[in-house]
Amino acid sequence: MALREILVVPDPVLKQVSKPVERVDDDLRALMDDMLETMYAAPGIGLAAVQIGVPHRVIVMDLAREGEPPAPRHFVNPEILWASEETAPYEEGCLSVPEIYDEVERPAKVKLRYLNYQGEAVEEEAEGLFAVCIQHEMDHLEGVLFIDHLSRLKREQAVKKVKKQAKAA
Numbered sequence: 001m002a003l004r005e006i007l008v009v010p011d012p013v014l015k016q017v018s019k020p021v022e023r024v025d026d027d028l029r030a031l032m033d034d035m036l037e038t039m040y041a042a043p044g045i046g047l048a049a050v051q052i053g054v055p056h057r058v059i060v061m062d063l064a065r066e067g068e069p070p071a072p073r074h075f076v077n078p079e080i081l082w083a084s085e086e087t088a089p090y091e092e093g094c095l096s097v098p099e100i101y102d103e104v105e106r107p108a109k110v111k112l113r114y115l116n117y118q119g120e121a122v123e124e125e126a127e128g129l130f131a132v133c134i135q136h137e138m139d140h141l142e143g144v145l146f147i148d149h150l151s152r153l154k155r156e157q158a159v160k161k162v163k164k165q166a167k168a169a
């Protein structure tokens with residue numbers, strides 16, 4: 001396993017639309033292992049492959065709370081089959097937009113289809129933080145960041161702040 005560098009705004013790779021994965025094999029599982037290691041080290045609760053410069057439709061996540069055993073999850077070629085009309089706000093963050101948090105409103109529940117670590121097809125409903133996180137990560141697969149859901153002013157301020165942090169580091 002290896003730690004990978006997480007790309008930050010305004011890296012143009014983050015705006016790419018990720019390509020579908022053709023098969024879940026050992027190479028893909030090695031990528032997902034690296035993604036989880038990188039996500040845990042950040043630390044974060046989710047990560048899309050494009051955030052480490054690999055524009056393929058792959059997401060990892062772990063929503064276990066502090067004190068709970070790790071619960072790593074893998075989503076390959078995820079699709080949203082249904083989204084509720086009801087929406088819910090959540091104060092989101094993103095490892096590619098460090099130290100910026102803002103409220104985004106998204107469907108409160110979604111039904112998903114994806115391939116798991118073994119390449120098996122799974123259908124599942126998500127609500128709460130799982131629904132927020134999977135929608136945030138699936139936005140990454142389309143080249144969309146949570147700040148794209150904010151006003152232009154807030155988005156520009158966020159990118160300016162991240163650029164300033166990078167210069168100071």
Ligand code: K1U
Pocket residue numbers: 043044045046047048051090091092093094095096132133136137
């Ligand atoms: O960059 C990412 O896509 C990961 C992002 C996921 C996310 C967080 C909140 C709402 C939607 C999606 C993060 O993990 S940001 C860091 C974070 O939320 C966190 C870090 C440590 C402990 C708990 C949360």
Ligand code: ZN
Pocket residue numbers: 093094095096136137140146
């Ligand atoms: Zn993100």
